[in-house]
Amino acid sequence: xxxxxxxxxxxREMTGVGxxxxxKALTESDGDMDKAVEYLREKGLAASQKKAxxxxxxxxxxxxxxxxVGVVVEVNAETDFVAKNEKFVDFVKGVAHxxxxxxPASLEALMECKFNGTDMTVTxxxxxxxxxxxxxxxxxxxxxxxxxxxxxxxxxxxxxxxLVNMEVTGGIDVTEIGQDVAMQMAAMNPRFMDxxxxxxxxxxxxxxxxxxxxxxxxxxxxxxxxxKEGIVQGKLGKFYKENCLLQQEFVKDGSVSVEQYMENxxxxxxxxxxxxxxxRFEKGEGIEKKQENFAEEIAKLTK
Numbered sequence: 001x002x003x004x005x006x007x008x009x010x011x012r013e014m015t016g017v018g019x020x021x022x023x024k025a026l027t028e029s030d031g032d033m034d035k036a037v038e039y040l041r042e043k044g045l046a047a048s049q050k051k052a053x054x055x056x057x058x059x060x061x062x063x064x065x066x067x068x069v070g071v072v073v074e075v076n077a078e079t080d081f082v083a084k085n086e087k088f089v090d091f092v093k094g095v096a097h098x099x100x101x102x103x104p105a106s107l108e109a110l111m112e113c114k115f116n117g118t119d120m121t122v123t124x125x126x127x128x129x130x131x132x133x134x135x136x137x138x139x140x141x142x143x144x145x146x147x148x149x150x151x152x153x154x155x156x157x158x159x160x161x162x163l164v165n166m167e168v169t170g171g172i173d174v175t176e177i178g179q180d181v182a183m184q185m186a187a188m189n190p191r192f193m194d195x196x197x198x199x200x201x202x203x204x205x206x207x208x209x210x211x212x213x214x215x216x217x218x219x220x221x222x223x224x225x226x227x228k229e230g231i232v233q234g235k236l237g238k239f240y241k242e243n244c245l246l247q248q249e250f251v252k253d254g255s256v257s258v259e260q261y262m263e264n265x266x267x268x269x270x271x272x273x274x275x276x277x278x279x280r281f282e283k284g285e286g287i288e289k290k291q292e293n294f295a296e297e298i299a300k301l302t303k
Contacts, residue, residue: 002031003026003027003031007026007031007033008022008023008026010033011025011026011033011036011037011040014033014037015037015040017040017127018120018123018124018127018128019121019124020120020124021040022036022040025037025039025040055078055136055287056076056077056078056135056136056137056138056287057076057078057284057287058076058077058078058079058080058082058083058283058284059074059075059076059077059083059092059137059138059140059158059283059284060074060075060077060083060088060089060092060157060158060161060283061073061074061154061158061159061160061161061281061282061283062074062075062092062093062096062154062158062161063096063152063153063154063161063162063163064093064096064152065150065151065152066096066097066100066101067100068146069099069100069103069144069145069146069150070144070145070150070151070152070163070165071096071097071099071100071142071143071144071152071163072096072142072143072144072152072161072162072163072279072281073092073095073096073099073139073141073142073161073281074139074140074141074142074161074281074283074285075088075091075092075095075137075138075139075140076137076138076140076283076284076287077133077135077136077137078135078136079135082133082135082137083158083283084157085133087129087132087133088129088133088137089158091125091126091129091137092158094115094116094117094125095110095115095116095122095139095142096142097116097117098110098113098114098115098116098122099142099144100144101113101116102114103144103146104142107139107140107141107142110122110139110142111123111126111139122139126138126139141281143163143279143281144163145163145165145276145277147165147276148165148166148167148168148276149165149166149167149168149174149178150163150164150165150166150178151163151164151166151174151175151177151178151179151181151182152164152182153178153179153182153183153185153186155183155186158283159282159283160186160280160281160282160283161280161281162182162183162185162186162278162279162280162281163182163278163279164178164181164182164185164275164277164278165275165276165277165278166178166273166274166275166276167273167274167276168266168271168272168273168274169271169272169273170266170269170270170271170272171271172266172269172270172271172273173269174266174269174271174273176265177261177262177265177266177273180250180252180261180265181245181258181262181275181278182278183251184245184248184250184251184258185245185278185280186280187251188245188248188251189280189282190243190244190245190248191243191244192243192244192245193244193245193246193275193277193278194244194245194246194247194275195240195244195246195247197244198240198243198244203236206235206236206239207232207236210231210232210235211228211232214228214231241257245258245275245278246258246259246262246275247259259275262274262275
C-alpha cells in the first residue's frame with residue numbers, strides 16, 4: 001500500500017515522532033497507519049507523545065554571542081537533574097547556534113529550521129532528545145540582536161540568562177560594563193529598561209495606590225491635596241529607581257545609578273556607551289507546576 005507525505009504528517013501528529021522515523025514506519029508497514037503506529041510503539045519511539053503532555057518547568061536559560069549575533073534562549077525540561085545533563089546542555093547550545101544562523105522571526109519558524117550541524121529540524125531534534133533523555137523537553141523562547149555590541153551573562157548555571165545590547169563609540173571594550181549591567185538585571189529583575197518606557201497607565205495606577213494609602217493613613221488624610229500631590233511625585237521618583245534598570249542604584253556602587261555607572265566607565269575608557277536593549281530569561285518563569293497544558297503556555301508567550 002502506497003503512502004503520501006500527508007500520511008507521514010498525520011502519523012507525526014498522532015505520535016509526536018520525527019518525520020524520518022514516521023516515513024520509515026509507514027514503509028515497514030506498507031502504508032498501513034495502524035501498523036505504523038504499532039511499529040513506532042514497539043520501537044519505543046511513540047513514547048515521546050505521552051511525555052509531551054507532562055509539565056516542563058525546569059531547564060536552562062542560556063546566552064551567548066555567536067559570530068557577532070547575541071542570542072538568549074530558554075529550553076525547559078521536567079526536572080532540574082536533567083537540566084544538568086550534558087546532552088541537554090548541548091541541545092540548548094545547539095538551539096542558540098540555530099537561532100544565530102537562521103535569525104527566525106518566531107518560535108514556530110525556529111522549530112522548522114535545520115538544527116545546527118544536522119539535517120533534522122529543531123522539532124525533530126527536540127523529539128529525539130525527549131526519547132534519549134526520557135523527559136518532556138520544550139524550546140520555549142528566544143531573542144537575538146544583530147546590531148551593536150552584545151554581552152551575555154548566565155547566572156547560577158542557567159537559572160537566569162541575560163543578554164545586554166549596547167551602542168558603543170570610540171572602539172572601547174565594553175565587556176565588563178555589559179556584564180555588570182547584565183548582573184544587575186539578573187539580581188534586580190527590573191520591570192523596565194528606562195523610565196521613558198513606563199506608560200501613563202502604569203503611572204496612573206501607582207498614583208491611585210499612593211493616594212489611597214494616604215487616605216487610609218490618619219496622619220496623611222487631612223493634608224491638602226497639593227501636599228499629597230507633591231508627596232506622590234516624590235514617590236514616583238522612588239518607583240523609577242526601583243523598577244527601571246538605568247535609574248536603579250548600581251549594585252556595586254550605590255552612590256551612582258546604572259546609567260551614571262555606564263557613562264563614567266565608558267568615559268574612563270575613552271568612549272561612550274548606550275544601552276539599546278536587554279533581555280532577561282529566568283527558567284520556568286510564569287509556568288505553574290500544576291498546569292496541565294504546557295502547549296497553551298507556549299502559545300500565549302509567542303503571540
